[in-house]
Amino acid sequence: MTRTFLTRLLAVSSLISAVAIVGWVHQSPDEAGRVALKSNHPTTSPDDEILLGRSLVLNHDCAGCHGGVSPASKQWLAGMTRPDQEFLIGPCALKLDAKPCWRTRPRNLTPDNATGLGRFTERQIFNALRYGLRPEDTPDVDITSGTPGVGNFPQHPHYLAPPMPWPGWRYMSDRELQAIAAYLKRAVKPVSNKVPESEGPPDFWASAYTVDLIGPYPPPAFPAANERVP
Amino acid sequence: MAASLAMPIVPVAALRAQPVVVQQVGSKPAADTLRNPPVLRNISSRPHTVEVNIVAAPARISVLPGRLTDVYAYNGSIPGPTLEAREGDRVIIHFRNELPEATTVHWHGVHLPANMDGSPFDPVPPGGHYDYIFNIPRGTAGTYWYHPHPDGRSEYQAAMGLFGAFIVRAANDPIATLPEKLLVLSDNRFRPDGSIEFADSNSTQSNIDMENGREGNVLFVNGQVMPSIVIRKGEVQRWRVVNASAARVYRLAIPGQVLLHVGSDDGLFEHAVEKNDIVVANSERVELLVRGTGKPGSDVELMDLPYDRYMPQTRPADWNTSRALLDLHYSDRVMPAPVTLPTTFRVVPALDTATATVTRTVVLSQGMINGHTMDMSRVDMQASVGATEIWDVENVVGMDHPFHLHGFQFQVIDRNGVPEPFRSWKDVVNIPKHEAVRFIVRYADFPGKWMFHCHILAHEDHGMMAVLQVR
Known part of the structure; x- marks a missing residue:
């Protein structure tokens, strides 16, 4: 991963929105560090859920990889449009010709039916963020476990390609992940942009996303072995 | 279901295994002429009736030269015997399942009652039997095929050898006088001892087979490897091609010749279409007219050109390879009279x-x-x-x-x-x-x-x- 990307990743890991939304009343964070957004426009009041989702999409910098500079830009979340937006995953990231090498590509997150998320449900998008499961390869069902074959978790999971940071973002609350899915499906304009399929190993990254490598979900109770009560 | 009639069934032992191809040292081996699968014998003497017996059973036959392979076969042959019928016929198939597992026979593409479709809702248990009975509607002449369709076991049973052609002819077939060839395309993978190879579950190959569908590296036409077809100068042959593979997509071409694409799954087109190559996805059928336009005495090959149907994660490394399917020999014998083709083959009424x-x-x-x-x-x-x-x-x-x-x-x-x-x-x-x-x-x-x-x-x-x- 590039240095810029890592810096960006660290910068947006905070759950508190730092973005001032024009026309909205700023509220103080609640105990859990979340900001409740309330409209002060009496006639049109979009869903709180949509605005929460939008806020999370902004402060997690989805657009940093998935395209667009702001919600006002044409290619907002419409996926890779230039070759430099591709990622090289594997030893080739350090040494160009090293193998194995996979090129992964940020997909179109707009609700376009043919090229975006239009044909997937909010539940499938939720499962992608919570469990890393590719919506096109995973049935539209409630998943209640992270163990293959249990609670509708697929026997042979197909994961989103790195460097999609879902292993960290899965720790957002259910409400937050649902809000992101709702925003993407309902409040973003569909844009037609066919991003070629990412490359990857035949196990669809299953060996890269083991518990040993990415940690357990849910996280261990506080205080865990490397933590202490202040 | 009506009780099956007490009719004689062709004994499996009476069917010959395929001969071994003999290699001659120092010269190119003579290719076997393309052989048609056997045709099911009609045991009815009633007019407009085709009544046959089909048995699915394990067999041990020569699939590769010089070796015997444990297979499943319809009436002991791979491909299974061809069912021949005409529009308007009543077709009666007495099917017996002698496999160690449940199966069905699906008459792929045929318009018939739901309980005669061989769907997974009507499994035939091991040792059981089923009478498939249906009428062939007029206007549906075409190249159909039959294969198993049990719940969860179709790929295994088809790979083990269960598939066959089902040709329905029209009384007013516009190209009935053309010599005809049936080409049933299939592919398979074998272990060194000649047995059919399936990937171990949870292996990488098993992941690949699940994503792509199981492809084989040995390509067969009517169960033969690189058979030959001879065509005379000026001749036009009608090739009925069935893609009976579990997953492989073929892109057919004959170098030096433009193919005439005249039919698809369910019969002839209204007019011929010129094509440099034709994609045939699995379970599709095509009808082609192949012409004797090459230099007499020369040979070309029917090629399967590369076609990228794959996800990059499981795309085979050798996908971009052309493969030869059969040898087409342009004979120096000349057709006695020029062949004329109708400009219109049939009428395909529009669904409004x-x-x-x-x-x-x-x-x-x-x-x-x-x-x-x-x-x-x-x-x-x-x-x-x-x-x-x-x-x-x-x-x-x-x-x-x-x-x-x-x-x-x-x-x-x-x-x-x-x-x-x-x-x-x-x-x-x-x-x-x-x-x-x-x-x-x-x-x-x-x-x-x-x-x-x-x-x-x-x-x-x-x-x-x-x-x-x-x-």
Whole structure:
């Protein structure tokens, strides 16, 4: 991963929105560090859920990889449009010709039916963020476990390609992940942009996303072995 | 089911195993002439009736030269024997299952009653029997085929050798005088001892087989490797090609010749279409006219050109290789008289889109239809007998899915919004990666539960299938 990307990743890991939304009343964070957004426009009041989702999409910098500079830009979340937006995953990231090498590509997150998320449900998008499961390869069902074959978790999971940071973002609350899915499906304009399929190993990254490598979900109770009560 | 008639069944032992190809040191081995599979014997003497016996049983036959392989076979031959019938015939198949597992026989593409379709709803248990009885509607002459369709076991049983052709002829066939060849295409993989190889479960190859469908590295035509066909100067031959592979897509071409594409799954087109190469997805059929235009005495090969149907994660390293299927020898014998072809082969009446009552959207993702896998207890769509509907089938993933609907033949309207240049009857349509196809279909005559699914057999077995109930 590039240095810029890592810096960006660290910068947006905070759950508190730092973005001032024009026309909205700023509220103080609640105990859990979340900001409740309330409209002060009496006639049109979009869903709180949509605005929460939008806020999370902004402060997690989805657009940093998935395209667009702001919600006002044409290619907002419409996926890779230039070759430099591709990622090289594997030893080739350090040494160009090293193998194995996979090129992964940020997909179109707009609700376009043919090229975006239009044909997937909010539940499938939720499962992608919570469990890393590719919506096109995973049935539209409630998943209640992270163990293959249990609670509708697929026997042979197909994961989103790195460097999609879902292993960290899965720790957002259910409400937050649902809000992101709702925003993407309902409040973003569909844009037609066919991003070629990412490359990857035949196990669809299953060996890269083991518990040993990415940690357990849910996280261990506080205080865990490397933590202490202040 | 009516009790089966006490009719003699062709003993498996009476059928000869395929001969071994002899290699001559120092010279190119003579290719075997393409042989037709045996034809099922009609045991009825009633007019307009075809009555046959088919037994599915384990066998040990020569599939590769010099070795014997444990297989499943219909009446001891691979491909299974060809069922020949005419439009308007009543067809009666006495089927006996001598396999160690349940099976069915699906008459792929034929318009018949739901309980004669060989769907997974009507399994024939090991040791059991089933009489498939149906009438062949007029106007449906074409190249059909038959193969197993049990729940979850189609890929295995087909790989073990169960598939055969089913040719329906028209009384007024416009090209009945042309010499005809049947080409049943299949592929397989073998261990060094000659046994059929299936990947160990949980191995990398097993993942690849599940994604791509199981492909083999040995390509057969009528169970032969690189057989030969001879064509005379000036001759026109009619080739009926059946793609009986579990997953492989063929892109057929003959170097130096433009093919005449004259028919698809469910019969002839109205007019011939010139094509440099023709994509035949699995379970599709094509009818080609091949011409003796090459230099007399020379040989060319029927080629299977590369076609990228794959997801990059599981694309085979050698996908971009052309493979030869058979040798075509241009003989120096000349046709006694020039061959003339009709300009119009038949009339394909249009299904009027104005009569369509609804458009169904069917989303194909990887292993799923509309986000779900097959549930034998669930009906996914309800429709009425006699209704005409438009289906909009969208493939939203990065590999091709060949889409098949049981029971009712359809006409493709457009692909990605581009209108289909001409009408034809089909029952399978390949939906390439990230593309969409619309077709129009009328649910004529037969109520019941009808399957629709991806015809990559591994996908079908793992649940990329759904149920249309017609009432």
